[in-house]
Structure formats: C-alpha cells, structure tokens
Amino acid sequence: MKQPTGSPVERLAVLGAAAGEAVERLRQSPVPVIEVGCATCGRAAGALETIAGFEEALAANGVEAEIRRVGCLGHCYAEPLVTIRYPGFPPLLYQKIGPGEAGILVRSFLKDGSDPCYEYLIGALEPDENFPTLMDYPRYLFEKRVVMEQCGLIDPEDIDHYLAAGGYRALAEGLEKGGEWVLEEVKAANLRGRGGAGFPAGRKWEIARSVDKTRVIICNGDEGDPGAYMDRTLLESNPHQVLEGLILAALAIGAGRALFYIRAEYPLAVEIMEKAIAAARERNLLGEDILGSGFTLEVGVFKGSGAFVCGEETALISSLSGHRGMPRPRPPYPAVAGLDGLPTIINNVKTLSTVPAIIRNGHQWFHEIGTENSPGTAIFSVVGEVEYPGLVEVPMGVTLAHLVNDICGGVKDGKALKAVQIGGPSGGCLPVSLLDTEIDFDSLKKVGAMMGSGGLVIMNEDTCMVEVARYFTDFTQGESCGKCTFCRIGTHHLREILKSITIGEGRIEELEDLEEISTSVIKGSLCSLGKTAPNPVLTTLRFFRDEYLAHIEEKRCPARMCRNLTAFYIDLEACARGCDACVACCPTEAIFTTSNRKKAIDQEKCVKCGECVYACPPEYDAVRRVSPPELIPDQGVQPLDSGAGSEKEQ
Amino acid sequence: MLEQILASLDESEREAIDEEELQVLERVESELVTFPSEPSHLLPILQHIQARHGYLPKLALRLVADYVGVAIGKVYGIATFYNQFRFNPPGRNPIKVCLGTACHVKGGDIILENFERRLGIREGETTADREYSLERVACIGCCALAPAVVVGDKVEAYVTPSKVEGIITEIEVRKEMAAREQKKNETANG
Amino acid sequence: MSEKIVTITVDGKKITAPEGAWLLPVCLEHDIYIPSLCWLKEMDDPPASCRLCLVEIEGLPEPVASCRCPVREGMVVRTNSDEILKLRQVAFRLLVSTNDGHCNTCIANRSCELQQIAKFLHQPLRTKRLRHIDRDYPEIIDDHPVLMYEPKKCVLCGRCVYVCSQNERGYKLDFAKRGMDTIISFYGSDIDPAAKECADCLACTEICPVGALSSKEKWRRFIAEVRLKQEQKKQKPS
C-alpha cells in the first residue's frame, strides 16, 4: 500500500479522507444495506441463521442488497438485531429478527420500500420525523456512551469505518505532541483503571516510564468473571478503538513491546483483533515509524488458556512466560519489573478504550462526565431477572436504583427486587435498602461491594442469598490457584459450610466460622483473588442473615430455591382433569395420574427442576412450590389404578 | 524424535498406544517445528495441539517437553493448571453447559443434571462409545440468553430440560441419517 | 543488597540488619521465632505461600509475609499481636484440616515441622473446629522408580520443587493441577529413564517438612519397623 507523507496529522487526514469516501460510497449506494449484529451473543441468538434467511429471501425475491456483519449494540434482550439502511429512510433498527422475520422484511420492505415493518422496529438510529428514534427510549436516553459509542454501528472488520468516524485522530495528535503529553493528559483526566481496582492509569504509566529499560504494555482481555462480557464486546465490536488506546498507552510509557492477552474462550475476539492489527499495520498505524513519527511498535495477541486467576497481573505475566499462572507476591510491582523482568503495564480493555476519547476531547471534557473522584463512564453487564438485560454504559455516580429501574426496565414479570450482586465473584450482594448507593469506585467499596468486573446480577424474591453466596464461593474456590494456604483451603471450607447450609445440614456455630475464615482469608491471602473471594459471603451474612437462620434453624429456604429444602406438588383444586401438559415435560417421569384423572408428583422421583411449573397452562397454574417440603398438604392422592381400566381407555 | 521416544519405551507401554494416538503423535511431531523451541512458547504449542487434536496424549507432552527443552513433569504441571486442556480423547459431540452467573440464576445446574441423566455420564466424562462428552464451563458470554449450552461449536440459547431431550434427539437423528446414507452408498457401490 | 546496616524494632526489641535483607531470617537470627513452612534461606525469590510468617508492620494497612519483606531503616514490626496470633492459628487449622493426622505411623513423626509449629501455636494437630477435608487422592503415589509421595500428608509448601529445580538434572517433580487439587507430581518419570538417577540425590525427601516424600527403600524399611512394633505390642499385653 502506498503511504502518504507529511506529519502524522497530515498523513492521518489522507487516510481518514480515503476511508470517509469509501464509507460514504457505501452509504450512498443505491442498494440497501442490511447490518446484522454478529458478535458472539448475536450468533448465539441465531444471527448466522438470520443472515442465511436474508440471503435466501433476497435470492428468491430477486432483491439486491448488501449484507454486512457488525458488532454488538449491547441490547442483548433484543438479539438478533438488524439495521437496515434503505435509500430514502433513516437507518432502522429491528429486534429479534430470525430467518422468518428476515423473509418478511425482504418481501415487505427491501423489495420496494413499501412497508418498513413497524412490528419489529425498535427505532431509527438518527433523528427522524416519521420514526421513533432510539433517543425516545429510556435505555438510550439515560445512557452515556463514550466507550461503546460505535459498538454495533460500525463494521469491526473494516478499518475504514473506524477511520471515517474519526478513529486514530487521537493517535496522530499524540504522535505529534509526544508521549509525555499523552501521559499528562491521561493523568489530568484521572482515568482510573476499569479492571476492578480503580488505580489511576496515569500514575501507573508514570512509574513504568521512570524505569530505564524496554517497557511492555499489555491489554488485559482475560475477563474471567462468569457474568460479564463487556470486554469481549468491545474487542469484537470496535477492536480499533482498543488498539488505538493501546498504541497511545505504549506511546505514553515509551513501550517497545505491546500485547493483547485474550482468553481462550473468546475465539472470535482473537480473530477480529488479529485482523484489526493487520489492517492497522497496512496503513502504518502500527509497525515501524508509525505515521512518520519515528515511533515504532509491534503488537501481538496471546491467548489465555482458561484460568480466572490469570486476570491478576502477576499471574498473567507468569502465564505469558509459559508457567503455571500463579500470582507472585508484590513488590516488585509489574510496573517496575514484570514480563522478563521488564517494566510492564497492564491495563483493562475498557481503560484503554477510553484513552482515545480523552485525547481527542481533552481531560476537561472527561471530568464533565461522572463524579469528581471517578470521572468518566462505567459499563455494566446487567443480567438476571431484569426486563432489558444487556450492556449498559452510564456516567459514574448514577444510583443503582436508576440503573436497574429506569434504564433496564426494572425486575422482570413485575416481581419484587430483592438484591443486586455487583462486581462479579469478588463483589458483594446489596439489598434493596442500599439501592441509593452511587456507582463509583469509592462508594461501592464503602458498602462492602466493588466495581470489579462490572457484572451486575439482578435478583428477585425467588433467589436465595445463601445459594448465591455458595455459587460465587464455589466459583472462586474452583479458580483458586492453590498457592497460598488461606485461599486454597479457606475458600474450600467456606464453600463446604455454605453447601451444608443450603442442603439443610448447617449448624448455627458455623456462622461464626464463616465470619472468622472470611476475615482471615481477606487479610492473609497472597493475591486479590483470595483477598476479595469472601465478599459475597460477608455481604450476604450482613444483609441477609435471616435467610441463613431460616435455612439452619427451620430447614426452610425462604426463596424456595434450595432444592433439598423445597418440594413441588400439584394443587388438585386447580389441576384440570385429563390435561397432560406436565407429564410430557418431566424429565424423570415423576408425574402420575391420580384416581380422579388429575396429576400428582412422586416426591421420590422428582428432581425439582421446575419444568412442570412452566408446562402447566397458565389458566390452571396448578403447580405449587413449598419450603420446607413438609408443607405439602395431604390431598389424599391415590394413583389411578394401573390395572385394566386406564390402559383400555387409550 | 518420536522414534527415539518410542524406542525407549517398554514393550507393554508401546503396545498400549493405539493406531489413532500414534497418528496424532506423528502429526504433532511434524507441527511442532512451526513453533520456536523456547519454554515461553509452551502455552501456544499446547493450545495448538488441544485445538487440532482435541486432547494432549502423554507422549505428545513428552514430545513438547523434549522440543522446548524442559522436563515433562513441568509441561504436565502447566497443562493441568489451565481449564482448557484435556488428557483423554473427547466425545464426538462435546457438550459444554454454561454455569456462569446468569446461567446459574436461570437454572444451569438443572440443565447439567438433565444431560447427566440423559447421557448416563457425569460432568467431565465421556460416554463409553465416545459419542458424547459433558463439561461445565464458566460464562461463555451469552448471559442475556441464559441458560446456554455449547454443543460442538454451536451455542444453544434458553435451554430447558425438554430442550435437552431435543438436542440429543437431533444429534441421534443426524447420526442415524448419516449411517443410512453411508449404507446406501455402500450398497450402491458394492 | 547494600552493605548499609539499619536498625529496626521487632516486638519492642531493637535489632540491626543489612538493609534489604528479608525480615524472617533477620528475626530468626535474633531469636525471635516466626513459624514458616515454605521458606528456605537459599531462596532468592521466596514464594510466600504458606502465610504462617505474617507479621504486622507499622504504617502498612495489612499483615505482610516476613519471608519476603525487605528490612528498612526504622521499621517497627510486631510478630505477636492478637491479630497475628489469630491469623497464624487459622492458617494452621486450615493446613491440618487437610492432613490425615496419622502421626504414629508417619515416617516424620517427631521430626515433623507441623508438630513443632503446633506446639508453638498451642494448636492441636487435629482440628475439631473445622471439618476434615479428605482430598480425593490415594494414600500413596508411587509412579516414580525411586520416590514415593503421600498426598494426604503434603502441605504444598513447594520446597521439594525448589530443591529439585536447583539440581541441574532436576525437575523430576513439580506442582500439577490447581487449587484444592494441587499436588506434587512425578508425571512422566515412568517413561523417563533418567528418573532412576534420583536415587543419587534425594534432596526433596530431605527438605520435606512433613515426610510426604520419601525414598521407596527407606519407606519400606520404616513400614517394616512399624509393623514389627505393632506385632510386638499386640503380643506383649496378652
């Protein structure tokens, strides 16, 4: 490829103009464009089938259109998401488009532009007189998209899209003004690390810059939290933004080596990032003498092998060097002596993704978003019992209540909110009474939770808090590296005690053990995995002690979730004679017909999967769940004589 | 390299290696040379073998160890540290049940149990006919579609106990059809 | 390490040491005992994994492992505060909760470091407070031509792995698996002819604090002795 000449800014202007033209040509194309969200989540929801559906329908109807794959908008509840750019219309966003809907869209809309299919429409991506726009929805109105601004709107595999949207301008400016200026700007912005701990990125960079050796910068894309996926989304949906941030950080610390560490479970992210690196290299945004500035940098991609603890900085470095991914005691801090003993900076995907915006808009702009001590935005993956699950980007400082109720539509099915679990496996469970807590690094820490990975699980009255604590402890225990005594054995005891409580074998004295072991593990563990692992235990003990007591003293699970302490039965009053809906769904054939042709559950066979609750037609709604199991009323159930009568009738 | 290693084994040990494993080993040996022979490349090498062959045979670890110049015990120590690696051949239809937070809240463990019951194996095991293997995984990043299961490399969303049945039936039907197809071809050719 | 000598205060006692030396050996030299399992004085880079050597240092928010805490001028250290004693006790209870506790038939009986630490911490060798964790391993692993390993005795201090790695022909044993399943493994020594050379070294069996590693030969002799004693005991009272 022929490279432009001049200063970095001039050279970028040439690249940007060419990209702008290419994208504009696409926009102006007389052929409609169909954009399908094809990040991992979209694919799981069937995006590839949707594409096949479009292709088939286009061919069958002789319609011409271009299909493009884009990333994820973060509106996972509405997946597969499709945007249609039809000449004369604003870009229109559609939800839940399967192959069938694709066919309808082709026949009704794409063929002749007659009917834009309002029934599947979310809204227009640009303000328009005739269509509701996305801004009319609370999800869009209250969100503040800085890092995720372009996600799902641009083609992640085409660098021109990013360039045309102003991409790499920050890099060009940084190259002209120099690494020190970038560093000062990020420091002044007080950008705090989004990987969990919130350590100011600028301060960390400064430490590395002061060590006179080859410096290394690593983007931490290990994202091991079992309920968060925003890093993956950013890597898959806007890889160039992360890459630009990484190059800027490299410039700021004067790095000679740069790496992405991406977990093995994210093959698509790895593939897309590798493409992005190649494309950037081709345009001299990477490699030797970047944009003629004299700054040289190569970037590699390293795949993690699946170990949560490898997200921890020192463990990540061990695993990069080809060892067991075990954390090492600090000091020395990686910023002073990390990979191969070289000063090494590790930053989260979101941290680096924020850098280009700060450089483009200046640190004052950044301080206008968020709070004084936590400027900028926070991204949460909101999952669980919530109306609109997905990725949400909000300014720091909004309250949890606002996030859950206003932005994400509140709890599903009109049930009552009971608690939110924030910060992933090392975060805490907060009760409704703490919903006024502001979302920022310091406020969350004060109530015993943390920003962590940005996982946010919404739990309703049917979620048992002891079980939630057990689940997270089970996770951290399984992921403990096994090096230090407290974390290896302490979390095991925590898990065993919690497990025994959830199956009704807990002893009251063990609550004390839970507390004592938890505080010791926090104080004594070697790395932050152990130091934060007991948080779910301690917060649930603090805010939901009555649930622990109910399990231990009454053998009762108030949420009726713990399977050993609950039972299902069929209310004979409500059950309809002759209806067989539940029988077919039961995986263990525990449901039998009673002497009066209704249904009952054989408690011996029942595995309490709850499938019959859903199978029972809503007009009967006859399946009941009780805790403790002794609460099943005696309804005088008699099985239908298995003798002659019943067989013959059929 | 492989030859030397094989030569150093006892008769009985050599006999324990079946044809299939031997083929894997031969391919591993030829693929190794594309990697730098340094200990820091151990993980990429192991990842490659895992991805290509589905598991890490013991002698493959030995090959790798000799290639990068570390002890086999160290290679084993590294491989067993990470979730990604397997030491036995997987089933033809690997099933991974997500037990991430969202899937757990939505009953992922019940789904796992249903697979266990349906296939008659426990999590981490492979059926005797090597048709299915069952594993639990932490978050595959499809939380809004919970509970999710990965069958082969396809993600199944909103799985329920009855869908478990459907998934297995679908695989069985496909297998049946392939078998019939093959038979038809054989009779046509023969 | 610089040659500068600094003065620090440990439990109210002033002591001097070269700046930057690890705190644990400095204390031991001055007769201030701090329990430890994973540390060896030859180590340049102690793993700080057993967490028995935690101490409090004035000005630091949380306890630190003394085995890899460099001494600095004016440092004020406490090795016996209530909090530290409590942490050590919990760590010790955790360690022994995974241990089989069969001292009488153990090759390390009376020379076992766990027994010594138990005495110092006034803790029983079998904790009643916590449930016993029976790790899912056989009593004995012996797929090595010379060595054998008793996983239910092992405290995973890692000293054996360290000494083995120091032997240039070493690395016959290493950590394997992760978390609670972590063990010391001889993996591959059955297909490695060089493993027989371990008979000339046996450094790992000597460094093990609890007798979880022994040479097969010595172990066989020991077991024969135990059997003999048991026989004699049975016969005597009757």
Ligand SMILES: Cc1cc2nc3c(=O)[nH]c(=O)nc-3n(C[C@H](O)[C@H](O)[C@H](O)COP(=O)(O)O)c2cc1C
């Ligand atoms: C057990 C554990 C797991 C972690 N996992 C991640 C992770 O997946 N991604 C990440 O960016 N940071 C993770 N961290 C935090 C990193 O250690 C580190 O603080 C972070 O990458 C620094 O980047 P930042 O300053 O940009 O936040 C983890 C920390 C611990 C203790």
Ligand code: SF4
């Ligand atoms: S705290 Fe846990 S993960 Fe961290 S070093 Fe200790 S055992 Fe390993």
Ligand code: FES
């Ligand atoms: S001796 Fe310090 S942690 Fe083990």
